Amino acid sequence: MFGRHIRHQVAGLLDGELPLAERKRIEDHLAVCGLCRAEREQVRAGMSMLKHLPPAQAPDTIWNAIEAAWPERQQRSGAWFRQGFRPWFLAYAALVMVAAAGIAYWTRVHHHERQWEVVKIQVSAGGDKEPIRKVAGVGPGDWIETDAASSARIRVGQIGSVDVGPNARLRVVATSPLEHRLTLERGEIHAKISAPPKLFFVETASATAEDLGCEYSLKTDVQGLGVLQVTLGWVSFQWKGIESLVPAGASCRTRPHAGPGVPYFDDAPEELRNALENLSGERSFDTILRVARVRDTLTLWHLLARAGVSDRVRIYDRMAALTPVPADVSREKVLELDAKTLTRWKEALAWTW
Amino acid sequence: MLRLGIANLVVAMLACAEGFTFVIGSPVASQQFQFKAATFVFRTEGCGDAGTAQVSATAEGVLKGERQSVVLKVMPGSKPGVYAVFQSWPAEGQWIVNLKGTCGNAHAGAIVPMGPKGFIRESAKFFPHPATESEVETALKPLITGAKK
Numbered sequence: 001m002f003g004r005h006i007r008h009q010v011a012g013l014l015d016g017e018l019p020l021a022e023r024k025r026i027e028d029h030l031a032v033c034g035l036c037r038a039e040r041e042q043v044r045a046g047m048s049m050l051k052h053l054p055p056a057q058a059p060d061t062i063w064n065a066i067e068a069a070w071p072e073r074q075q076r077s078g079a080w081f082r083q084g085f086r087p088w089f090l091a092y093a094a095l096v097m098v099a100a101a102g103i104a105y106w107t108r109v110h111h112h113e114r115q116w117e118v119v120k121i122q123v124s125a126g127g128d129k130e131p132i133r134k135v136a137g138v139g140p141g142d143w144i145e146t147d148a149a150s151s152a153r154i155r156v157g158q159i160g161s162v163d164v165g166p167n168a169r170l171r172v173v174a175t176s177p178l179e180h181r182l183t184l185e186r187g188e189i190h191a192k193i194s195a196p197p198k199l200f201f202v203e204t205a206s207a208t209a210e211d212l213g214c215e216y217s218l219k220t221d222v223q224g225l226g227v228l229q230v231t232l233g234w235v236s237f238q239w240k241g242i243e244s245l246v247p248a249g250a251s252c253r254t255r256p257h258a259g260p261g262v263p264y265f266d267d268a269p270e271e272l273r274n275a276l277e278n279l280s281g282e283r284s285f286d287t288i289l290r291v292a293r294v295r296d297t298l299t300l301w302h303l304l305a306r307a308g309v310s311d312r313v314r315i316y317d318r319m320a321a322l323t324p325v326p327a328d329v330s331r332e333k334v335l336e337l338d339a340k341t342l343t344r345w346k347e348a349l350a351w352t353w
Numbered sequence: 354m355l356r357l358g359i360a361n362l363v364v365a366m367l368a369c370a371e372g373f374t375f376v377i378g379s380p381v382a383s384q385q386f387q388f389k390a391a392t393f394v395f396r397t398e399g400c401g402d403a404g405t406a407q408v409s410a411t412a413e414g415v416l417k418g419e420r421q422s423v424v425l426k427v428m429p430g431s432k433p434g435v436y437a438v439f440q441s442w443p444a445e446g447q448w449i450v451n452l453k454g455t456c457g458n459a460h461a462g463a464i465v466p467m468g469p470k471g472f473i474r475e476s477a478k479f480f481p482h483p484a485t486e487s488e489v490e491t492a493l494k495p496l497i498t499g500a501k502k
Contacts, residue, residue: 197386213386233389234381247381248389351378351396 005029006036010043034198038178041196116175117155118144138172145169146187156180159195164188173203188219197234207254210236214248224256229266237263244302245346247353253277262302265295265353272296285311289318297322297349305337312337323352372399373406373459374479375452377472383430383437391437392450393465393472394430400456403434408454410438412467413489415497416446425450447496453483464492 006026012018013026030037116138138144138154144164146152152164157180164170168187174180181201192215193200200211206224209216214233220226228237229251237244237252239259246252252263253276262276269291275284276299285307292300300319304312316334325331326348333341375395383394400406410425421442428437442448450472452463462480466473478484478492 213389215389232380233386234384248379347384350382350384351376353379353381 005033005039007039010036010040014040014044034196035178037196038199042177115155115157116172116180119153119155120146121151121153140172140174142172143169144172156191156193156200159199160191160193162192163190165190184218184220186220186222188217190217191215204254206256206258207237207239207260210238212236212245216246220254224254226254228252228254228260247298247350249353250298262299262306264299268296268299269293272299285314289314292318292322294322294352298353301342301346301349304334304342309335319349323349373454373456373461374398374481375454375461375463377463377465377474377477379471380437383432383435385430385432385435385437388428388430388437390439391428392440392467394435394437395452395463395465396432396436397434397454397456397461399461400434400454400459406434406454406456408436408452410453411451412442412448413451413493414442414446414448415493416443421446447493447500449489449492449496451484451489462488464489466492466496468496 006013006029009018009022009026013023018026030040118136118138120136144152144154146164146166146168148166151166154162154164156162157175157177159180162182165188168189169185170187170189171183171185172181173183178199179201180199181203183203185205189202191200191202191209191211193211193213195211195213197212198210202209202218204218204220204224204226205222206220206226207228209218209228212234214230214235216228216230216232216235218226218228228235228246230246230248232248234248235246237246237254237260239254242259244252244260244263246263249267250263250265253261255261262279264273264276271287271291275281275287275291278284288296288299288303297319300315300322304315307315312335316331319325320331326345329341329345329348334345374397376398377393377395380388380391380394383391388394397403397406397408408427410427412423412425414421414423423442425438425441428439430436438450448467450465450467452461452465454461460482462483464478464480464484466476476492476495478488480488484492
C-alpha cells in the first residue's frame with residue numbers, strides 16, 4: 001500500500017526541483033505514509049533553520065585541520081598551493097564551516113526533539129500553596145509515577161506536552177523524532193500535541209491512542225477500563241484491528257479484552273449514551289437508532305462495521321433519513337463495508353459533526 | 354460563430370456556478386491537523402472549479418456598546434474550496450462572521466453567529482448574495498439581546 005519510501009526525494013520536493021509526474025507520485029505517497037510525512041516536516045524545519053543561520057568566521061585552527069587532511073596535495077603544491085589557490089581554499093573552508101555548523105545545529109535540534117522532560121509538581125506536606133517543582137529528563141524505559149498529592153507535566157520533545165494527573169503510572173517507550181510513545185498503566189493524562197499526525201502514541205491495557213493532530217484526555221485503570229475524551233482534532237483509538245476515530249467534542253470508552261467501543265459526542269442524548277454502555281441488549285440498538293440526531297451519525301457510522309448484516313441495513317436507512325447520502329456513496333458498497341466508500345461517507349458526514 | 358461560442362461559455366459558467374453556496378463545519382471536517390484550533394471551517398459548493406472561487410470574511414460585532422468590524426484572514430486548506438477561520442476578533446462582545454464568495458458571476462454569502470462555545474451552526478444563515486447590512490444587523494440583534502439577559 002505504501003510503496004517505496006521517498007526519503008531521498010524530500011529535499012528535491014521541497015525545493016520544487018522535481019518534475020510534475022514525480023511530484024505527484026511523491027505527494028500520493030505522502031498522503032498515506034506517516035513516516036515520510038514526518039521526514040518531510042523535519043527536512044522542511046531543517047531547511048528553514050539553515051536559512052536563518054548567521055555567517056560565522058572560521059577559526060584559525062581550521063587551516064591546520066584541513067591541511068593535515070590533505071598532506072599529499074600540500075607536499076605537491078607547497079607555497080603555490082597557499083598563495084595561488086587561496087581564494088578556492090577559502091571558499092572550500094567556508095563551505096566546510098557552513099556544513100559543520102549545519103550538522104552541529106541539526107544534532108542539537110534533533111537531540112532537543114528527542115529529549116523528554118518532566119516537571120514534577122508536588123504539594124508540600126505543610127499544605128503550602130506554592131508546589132515543589134522538580135525537573136528531570138526522561139528516556140525510553142523510564143517510569144513516571146505520581147501519588148495522590150502530585151502531578152506532572154511532560155514536555156514531549158518539541159511536539160507537545162502531557163499533563164499527568166495524581167495517582168498515575170506511565171512508562172516512556174520511544175522518544176525518536178519519528179515516534180513518541182508511552183504506556184499509561186493507570187491514571188489520567190491530558191495530551192496536547194502540535195505535530196503532524198501519527199507521531200505520538202499512548203498505549204493502555206486495552207487500546208492505543210494514536211494522535212491525528214489533537215488534544216485529548218485519556219483515563220484508564222490497570223485492567224484497561226478507560227475513556228478517551230478529545231477536545232481538539234482527531235484521535236484514532238485502536239486495538240487488534242478495531243479502530244474508533246474520535247473527533248473533537250466526542251468520547252470513546254475502552255474495555256479489557258474488547259478494545260475501544262463506539263464513540264459518541266459528549267452532548268449526545270443520555271439515552272443514546274446509556275444504550276451504548278449495553279450494546280448487547282436488544283433494545284439498546286433500537287434506542288440508539290431512535291434517538292440519534294444528525295450529529296450522532298458519528299456513532300451510527302462506527303456501528304455499521306460492528307453490526308450484523310440486517311442491523312447494518314437499519315443503520316444505513318436511519319443515517320440516510322438523518323442526512324442526505326452523497327451521490328458517490330452507494331448503499332450496496334456501504335453494506336459491503338467497502339473501506340473507500342465508508343471513508344468517503346465519513347468525510348462527508350464530518351461536516352455535520 | 355464566435356458569438357455562439359462566447360454565449361455557450363457564459364451559459365457553461367453560469368451552470369457551473371449554479372447553486373453556489375457555503376457549507377460550514379467544525380474544524381475536524383477539514384481533515385487537516387493544522388486547522389484543529391480553527392473557530393470553524395467552511396467549503397464552497399456549486400462552483401465548477403472550487404479553486405477559482407474568491408472568498409473573504411469579516412467579523413462583525415458589538416463591543417462595549419460600540420459596533421465593530423474586523424477583516425479576517427481566511428486560510429485555504431489543502432483541498433480546493435476548503436477554508437478555515439481562526440478567531441482574530443476580541444473575545445469579549447457579541448460577534449458574527451460574515452462570509453462572502455464569488456464564483457464566476459455567482460455570489461454566495463453566509464452569516465455565522467458566534468457563541469461562548471464557538472460557532473452556532475443552527476443559527477447560521479446562507480444567502481445567494483453577500484449578506485446586506487440589514488441582514489448583518491438582524492443577525493447581531495439576538496446575540497446582543499441574549500447577552501443583556
